[in-house]
Amino acid sequence: MLNTAYKCASADIVFEEFEGDLVVLNLASGRYFGFNKSAASIWNAMMQGVRPSTISAVGPGETDIRGFVDTLLANELVVANADINAPLDTAQIADLEADRSAPVVEVYDDLADLIVADPIHDVDAEAGWPVKPE
Numbered sequence: 001m002l003n004t005a006y007k008c009a010s011a012d013i014v015f016e017e018f019e020g021d022l023v024v025l026n027l028a029s030g031r032y033f034g035f036n037k038s039a040a041s042i043w044n045a046m047m048q049g050v051r052p053s054t055i056s057a058v059g060p061g062e063t064d065i066r067g068f069v070d071t072l073l074a075n076e077l078v079v080a081n082a083d084i085n086a087p088l089d090t091a092q093i094a095d096l097e098a099d100r101s102a103p104v105v106e107v108y109d110d111l112a113d114l115i116v117a118d119p120i121h122d123v124d125a126e127a128g129w130p131v132k133p134e
Helices: 037-047 052-056 062-074 090-098 112-117
Strands: 006-008 013-018 021-026 032-035 078-080 105-108
Touching: 006 037, 013 037, 021 037, 032 037, 037 052, 037 062, 037 090, 052 062, 062 078, 062 105
Parallel strands: none
Antiparallel strands: 006 078, 013 021, 021 032, 032 105
């Protein structure tokens, strides 16, 4: 598990940083996730193709990283991506070394019904609103 690279599980998984906080949203389920600074640093590295084993060498320990990856997999946010094995860049190393606390993922589903029902998600990616995908 730690020697596997990961990517977003689908196009329905989107993420954005807001003033240092990372929010990951699953448009299909409507659940969203708040990541602490450590979790955000790990997520960002993983989304660039860095394997968790590489991250644990400079950031939080292997046990914390394993728990984080388990959480991502359990919430269907990531899938294996065996085709990539990217190194950590200097900025990623600095972020991981600056905060070695345990990564924390908070799960929210209070807006799930509204997010799933939002028709803006039912548009053709190329044509845009109001064209629905085929």
